[in-house]
Amino acid sequence: MSTTASSSTAVRSPTGTSNGNGTQSKSALVPTNNVTTGDGLTVRTRIDPTLTVDDVMKQLCLNLKIKESPSNFALRDDLDELVTNDNLRKKIRNKVNLKLVNAPAREARETADKLRNRGTRDIRLTLFSLQKFIREEAFAREFLDHNGLNELVDVISSTSGNTLAYALTAMQNLMELDYGWATLSDDFILTVVKILSSSQSLINVCRPATAILKKLVEADPSVPGPQAAGSSRTPSTQPGSIYRYGFQVVFEQMRKESGFLETVVNRLGSADTAMAQHSMMLINSLLAHALDDDRWEEFISELERLNVRRAVVRLMSLHTIEDLTSCILDFQANIVRLTYRKKTSYVDPEFVESHAAAFDAIWKCSKLEPDINEDGEEFKWRKLGFETEDVIQEFNHVGVLGLECLRKFVESEPDFSKIILEQLSRPEERRCPIARASNEVVELLSEHWAIFGSEYSTSTTFQPFFLDFQKVHSLATRFFIRMWSESGAANGDFTRVAALVHSQVKVALRRENVRPWHEVEHDFLECEYRAVRDRQMKELELEDDLLSKVPVRNLRAKLYKESFEFVRQQRIQCLLQGAWFVNAIPASSPRETARRPSRPWRFMRLDSGQKYLHYVDSAVKFPVRAGLEDLPDRIDISLISEIATGTCAPPPNVLREQSDIPPSSTLMPSPLSFSLLSAHEGSLADLIAPDQSRWADWTDGLNMLRRDGGHVSSKETAGFVQTLTEIGLKIKLLDLSGEMVEIPSGLVAGPPPTNNDYFFSDLM
Structure with missing residues (x-):
């Protein structure tokens, strides 16, 4: 490497020499970079691209007669990107202007000292530089070794405005590393929660604060890092591991600020797209990790109370910037997982207070009184259309989702008690089993929207109607009751009416991302029985009735x-x-x-x-x-x-x-x-x-x-997944149909054993 001040004309090269007439040998063809020193001197430098950065610094300090150790210095470009062995050739080739600066380790030590003595330093300028340099591993390690993390936490706890924004951004960038921030305390998390809860916080403060909480939620000890195909990661419990936080740790601090979640949801409507994006990403992370936590119901209940789905649907309708598309689709995928979790969560009114309250609300809306039959048994839930008085068994296939949908239906239907009385006035075999119909609609909608419990959603478009699952359920349940009455159905016609509803669901919810809601309402409330029946008969000519049976639905979900x-x-x-x-x-x-x-x-x-x-x-x-x-x-x-x-x-x-x-x-x-x-x-x-x-x-x-x-x-x-599912389903069904095996519509479990004195026989 050779160097010369801008005023000098003599150029030397480690491998080339002057030929005596002022021209240079072949080595002069090496690109020339301008290097600016700390005192403002600019030198023209030819750097041998085969050298390491350490060797370059040694020669540069030697030529510039710098007496300090070369390890105290480094090179950066105009954008402050550090010159490393990986990018040295690229910088030389592109003739990038370089700056001789403090080495990352030295800069880190000085930065930590400035934070420690911030009363006499320009803290804002220090933090502005810190947010850039903290991403470099050499800087970060030295900064952490000199207690820089604790100093940064103190700054965040005691500043405001742009200074706080720089400090939070520095912390956000530090947390991109997979080490060094395992000592963040609950007090720090609460500080960030309070910053976000304040409606007075600046947007440039809220963005990094939101990103920090998101990172803490994702630092879940049960999921250390991205789960990829073939991954064999196990929960991290090693000392110093950053995977020690997760949803529960963050949620504990969120609960101490009652307005926190409401503020985050409100920011989904922010005019600042980046703020809306950050808020959506935080909600997505909380949702995704809450579903694996024991306290998921408490969090979800609060989120639903704040109408977060409505806020996202509003974003869909107002959406003009592509930056939010991925976040909205992620939210949809999380709601798919949530819906599946509810559908597979057992109803238990004896031990779960909210379940008991739901049953009480449903019965209260019916305005009925229980009866006692000739055998002295209470006749109550069968009046609403259940097949038995065992409500736990009745919701076995639709779980908490079915219970919530039924409650929403009876509470949103002002004439529900009249509908029930009208059904009870009919002969028993002609009554529409409303509760059973509600559960069947839950199954049909779950199939339509592929609620199969997959980690990912295959929907590539917005689904605003899916986000209003309970409202669609109420419409479809009313349609079921109407089709029952208009077709003159009896007990044995339940499957036939369900097939009509299934057909209408596919028609009413088609092209969901572009259809207006009033058209969906019209399809369910105004469509005549004869038109639905004629269309369904044409569909049956193209479909196999076998595919609508419950065991086949379950098989499709597994294959999906x-x-x-x-x-x-x-x-x-x-x-x-x-x-x-x-x-x-x-x-x-x-x-x-x-x-x-x-x-x-x-x-x-x-x-x-x-x-x-x-x-x-x-x-x-x-x-x-x-x-x-x-x-x-x-x-x-x-x-x-x-x-x-x-x-x-x-x-x-x-x-x-x-x-x-x-x-x-x-x-x-x-x-x-x-x-x-x-x-x-x-x-x-x-x-x-x-x-x-x-x-x-x-x-x-x-x-x-x-x-x-x-x-x-x-x-x-999405098409590949669907095609593989259908091919696999048909292959499985060929095994059964080829053997002429009768597939039942459902299986009824017998009564449980009265004691533990039994065993399973070996069937040969």
Whole structure:
């Protein structure tokens, strides 16, 4: 390496010499970088790209006659990015302007000291720098070793305004590391909760505070890191592990601020899109982790009281910015999981107070009195349409979801008592079993919306009607009762009427993302029996009645989960293999400022640990070897908060092969484009896939890697899951139909044993 001050004309090289007439030898062809020192001196430097950064610093300090140890110094570019062995060649090749600065370790020690003595220092400037440098491992480790974390916590607890915003952002960036913040106390968590609870907090304060709480929720000891296909992670209990928080720890502090959750939900309507996005991401994390916690019902009850679903539906209708799409679809996926959890949670009025209260409310709305039959047995719940007086058994298949839906129906129907009396006035065999019909509607809606308990949702569009499940249930239950009356049904016709309702559900809820609610109401309330029956008869000609039986429904649900897991593993395997993409331009960029990238192609591959996306940018495609040797740069998966689609356009004048995306004369978003967005760094990558298949592989595969991801983006993936499910179902049914096995509509369990003096026989 050779250096010279800007006023000097003599240039020396470690391998080349002057030829006597002022011209340089071949070594002079090495690119020249400008290096600015701390005292403002600019030197022109030729750096040998084969050297390490340590060797570069030694030679630079030697040439500049700096007496201090070279280990005290480092190089950064104009954007304060640290020069490392990984990016040194790139900086040299691009002739980037560099700055001679303190080494990260030295900077960290000085920063910790400034925080400790902040009464006499410019704390705001220190924190502004800290939020950038804390992401560097060398800086972070030294900062933590010098008690920097505790000093930062003290600052957060004692400042406000922009100073607090910088401190919170620094903490947020520190928490991107998987070490160093395991000592954060409950008091600190409560401090952050109080900051968010205040309606006076600035937006630039709320954003990092929300991200911090989200990170704490996801630091769950039972889920240490992203769960990928083939992962064998186990709960982390090691001393110093950051995975020691989770939903329960954060929820305990949330309960101390009564207005906290309400404030977060209200911010979903914020005019600041980033604030709405952060709030939605926090709610999603709380939802996802609450469902695995014993106190999930308490949290969900509070969330439902605040009408969070209505707030999200409003976002759907007002939604114009793509940044929120992924968050809304994640919320839908979490509500799918919540609905399944309720459906599979047993009803027990003897031990669960809320269940007993629901039954009391239902009976009160009926305005009936229980009867005693000839055998002295109470005749109560059968009046409402249950088959027995054992209400626990009656809700065996629909669980708490069925109980909540029935309660909502009877409370929202002002003439419910009249409907019940009208049914009781009929001959017993002609009465519509309203309670049983309610449970059947729950089953039909669960099947329609694929409530099968999968970790992910295959819906690629908004589902506002699903988010109002109980309201749709009430409409469909009224429709069931009307069809029963108009068709003159009797006890043996329950399955036939249920089939009519099933047909109408598919029609009324079609194209859910674009249909207005009043059309759904019309389909359920105004459609005539004869029209429904005629349509259903045509459908029966194309369908097999076998598919509507309960055991077959359950089999489909099991196969659906297996199919989804299979497709999920396939998608992640595609990421491990890697693929070429076009480096794109955000569609929001003015066309006149759009320039062709110097390296328009990018190859990306997921590492075996599934923590980083390694990549290389290139002017042309080339054969990439297995492994990561050809991929010098990387993106941390944990930084990706959203995979936005349809966001960027091909760069102008980029030549493509015939199989790739055709050139475009305008900066129009490509349907095969996607962006990897970070909550606080903007876009980490803007890419265009070469075809629909790889676009689906990567957008859905990356969503499945995200810790808070819960949905798929492509209809292709959703279609694969559905197709595999149907093929598997038909193969299973062929085994039975080929043997002429009769599949019952349901199985009735016998009475339980009266004592424990029994055993199961071995059937040969």
